[in-house]
Amino acid sequence: MSAISATHLSKHYGRKAAVDNISFNIQQGEIVGFLGPNGAGKTTTLRLLAGLIHPSSGSSQILGQRVPGPNLLKVGTMIEEPSFYPYMTGWANLKHAAILHGGIADSRIDEILKFVSMDKAAQKKVAAYSQGMRQRLGLARALLWRPKVLLLDEPTNGLDPVGIAEIRENLREIASGGVTILISSHILAEIEKLVARVLVIEKGKLLFDGPLTQITQNLDEPQTSYQLQATEQNALEEKLSELGYGFESLSNGYLRVAVPLSEAPNLLSRLAAENINLLEAKREEDSLEDAYLRLLREDGRPS
Amino acid sequence: MNGLVNVIRAELFKALRKKRTYVMAGLLWLIFPPLMLLVGWILQTRVADTFVEDVTSVREVIQIIASPIAITRNGLLLFGNLSPSLLIIVVALIAALLIGEERNQNMWKTVLTTQTNRLTVLSGKLLTAMILLGLLFLGSYLVGPVFGGLGMSFLPTSFGSGWLELLGLYSLQWLFAFAAMLFAFLIIWLLRSLPLGIVTIFFLPALLEGIITFYRTVVGFDRLNRFNAFLEILQLRNTFESLPKYFFTSNLYAPSRQPLSKLTDILDIDVNTVDAGPFASLFSLDLSRSAWVMLVYAIIFAVLLAWSFSRRDIN
Numbered sequence: 001m002s003a004i005s006a007t008h009l010s011k012h013y014g015r016k017a018a019v020d021n022i023s024f025n026i027q028q029g030e031i032v033g034f035l036g037p038n039g040a041g042k043t044t045t046l047r048l049l050a051g052l053i054h055p056s057s058g059s060s061q062i063l064g065q066r067v068p069g070p071n072l073l074k075v076g077t078m079i080e081e082p083s084f085y086p087y088m089t090g091w092a093n094l095k096h097a098a099i100l101h102g103g104i105a106d107s108r109i110d111e112i113l114k115f116v117s118m119d120k121a122a123q124k125k126v127a128a129y130s131q132g133m134r135q136r137l138g139l140a141r142a143l144l145w146r147p148k149v150l151l152l153d154e155p156t157n158g159l160d161p162v163g164i165a166e167i168r169e170n171l172r173e174i175a176s177g178g179v180t181i182l183i184s185s186h187i188l189a190e191i192e193k194l195v196a197r198v199l200v201i202e203k204g205k206l207l208f209d210g211p212l213t214q215i216t217q218n219l220d221e222p223q224t225s226y227q228l229q230a231t232e233q234n235a236l237e238e239k240l241s242e243l244g245y246g247f248e249s250l251s252n253g254y255l256r257v258a259v260p261l262s263e264a265p266n267l268l269s270r271l272a273a274e275n276i277n278l279l280e281a282k283r284e285e286d287s288l289e290d291a292y293l294r295l296l297r298e299d300g301r302p303s
Numbered sequence: 304m305n306g307l308v309n310v311i312r313a314e315l316f317k318a319l320r321k322k323r324t325y326v327m328a329g330l331l332w333l334i335f336p337p338l339m340l341l342v343g344w345i346l347q348t349r350v351a352d353t354f355v356e357d358v359t360s361v362r363e364v365i366q367i368i369a370s371p372i373a374i375t376r377n378g379l380l381l382f383g384n385l386s387p388s389l390l391i392i393v394v395a396l397i398a399a400l401l402i403g404e405e406r407n408q409n410m411w412k413t414v415l416t417t418q419t420n421r422l423t424v425l426s427g428k429l430l431t432a433m434i435l436l437g438l439l440f441l442g443s444y445l446v447g448p449v450f451g452g453l454g455m456s457f458l459p460t461s462f463g464s465g466w467l468e469l470l471g472l473y474s475l476q477w478l479f480a481f482a483a484m485l486f487a488f489l490i491i492w493l494l495r496s497l498p499l500g501i502v503t504i505f506f507l508p509a510l511l512e513g514i515i516t517f518y519r520t521v522v523g524f525d526r527l528n529r530f531n532a533f534l535e536i537l538q539l540r541n542t543f544e545s546l547p548k549y550f551f552t553s554n555l556y557a558p559s560r561q562p563l564s565k566l567t568d569i570l571d572i573d574v575n576t577v578d579a580g581p582f583a584s585l586f587s588l589d590l591s592r593s594a595w596v597m598l599v600y601a602i603i604f605a606v607l608l609a610w611s612f613s614r615r616d617i618n
Binding site: 047050051052053054068069070072073075077079080081082083084085086087088092095096097099100101102141 | 312322411
């Protein structure tokens with residue numbers, strides 16, 4: 001049984017499609033990254049899955065039951081910035097959620113606060129919390145009733161590198177308990193250490209659904225890039241422009257030139273034929289991040 | 304059912320951690336009764352045994368202002384005889400706390416993903432609102448004997464009679480207020496702005512009713528104007544003329560205005576009086592008609608609120 005599934009799910013605001021006919025299945029226990037630039041439709045999709053908004057067409061299911069339905073009580077969510085009653089302490093906010101959901105002992109609140117390293121700040125009013133503390137408390141609330149499915153919308157937003165690493169560790173631990181996690185981000189690097197599979201969305205359309213490593217293979221032609229240094233750097237720039245190669249100047253004085261893999265041998269021989277004396281040509285592999293960005297650009301997004 | 308109980312418990316948990324709840328209760332329970340005692344004391348020390356006694360008995364006036372039954376009765380009068388009334392202010396504040404705050408603090412997404420059945424959440428919030436209002440009413444009823452009893456030690460007052468009747472009127476007023484609560488929830492939910500919602504709750508019914516009253520006063524007498532002719536054609540003239548009988552506010556406050564007739568009776572003011580026997584007034588034609596009117600309002604507001612609450616996207 002799928003833990004999360006979407007079938008031809010769409011959400012329109014007027015004529016604009018925020019989510020456009022997307023379908024996917026996530027099995028129980030999977031951790032899936034949901035990638036896309038800001039405004040791509042990630043949050044709208046998560047809201048649809050959480051039953052907060054109604055689809056214009058299509059449907060979604062959580063643990064085999066159509067959304068909205070009672071199974072949503074088995075879902076933990078953290079959508080956009082977590083919000084709280086500012087006049088209550090962190091503990092009281094969790095207690096309120098515990099009562100509202102039902103069946104949660106006070107000891108669980110203490111346990112989960114400790115899990116997200118918020119036990120020492122639990123008795124402070126939320127109004128005095130930093131962004132990072134709010135993110136942690138939001139995660140604590142999402143985990144309070146031991147959900148079987150977690151929908152997390154950019155949970156590391158506003159966190160420092162240490163906080164990001166801690167949240168990542170928290171999520172790994174949760175996932176090891178068989179919880180299905182759909183985690184959105186607009187930065188691949190944030191989730192590439194956590195997830196094996198990604199969904200890439202752009203302008204409401206699902207561009208890619210598969211293992212993270214396949215993003216590069218999914219593209220029509222892989223790319224490679226060279227960092228070049230010549231005896232006369234100005235002449236190199238002129239020649240690259242003349243030959244129609246795009247390039248960028250790096251802070252180390254080199255020029256980076258990205259070319260399709262099949263074109264790579266031609267680049268160097270053409271430059272040699274044009275009497276450009278290269279001092280160094282360092283080849284760079286097409287990273288996941290590069291591939292992800294190219295995937296988005298190929299869909300028409302300006303780079 | 305469990306979900307409903309959870310919502311009520313959670314909302315009470317929240318309300319009890321909000322200063323506004325205590326300020327409201329304090330204003331209702333602790334400011335008004337001592338004020339009545341102070342007025343009674345001033346009358347006793349400054350006005351008694353003066354020329355005023357030739358016109359009216361000061362002792363009797365103190366009894367209808369500061370006796371235990373009077374404080375409780377005046378508390379009820381207070382709910383429906385100001386503009387905007389204390390009742391509508393309290394209702395708006397409770398609605399603001401329970402439904403307006405969720406939008407202000409961006410809490411809907413949290414609430415509706417924690418307890419996912421929207422109608423359960425809405426029903427739970429409404430019932431909590433009525434519980435809070437009921438507690439405020441009960442407190443207002445009980446401060447009479449407490450403060451009035453205290454006042455009996457230095458004022459020439461007696462405990463008074465008609466407690467059961469007053470309890471009935473308080474209960475009726477509480478029930479009538481359910482329609483007002485639904486109205487307040489609906490307005491705050493629809494307008495998506497707490498300040499605008501509160502202002503609208505205060506003034507919209509009175510404004511609409513005022514416009515109709517104004518029309519009836521200024522234009523309505525003229526049988527030949529076009530609007531009247533139009534209504535005549537539609538055979539709605541009589542309905543339009545009798546509209547004030549179905550005004551929201553006049554019916555809403557019927558129970559808390561009931562003791563007013565009794566007061567004017569005591570003070571020998573020449574107005575239409577009502578039978579003041581125990582429970583008699585509760586079932587008088589006016590109150591029962593008002594009850595039906597409020598029921599219709601409640602049904603309309605409830606249907607609109609439930610429909611809108613279950614359909615709207617939470618962005």
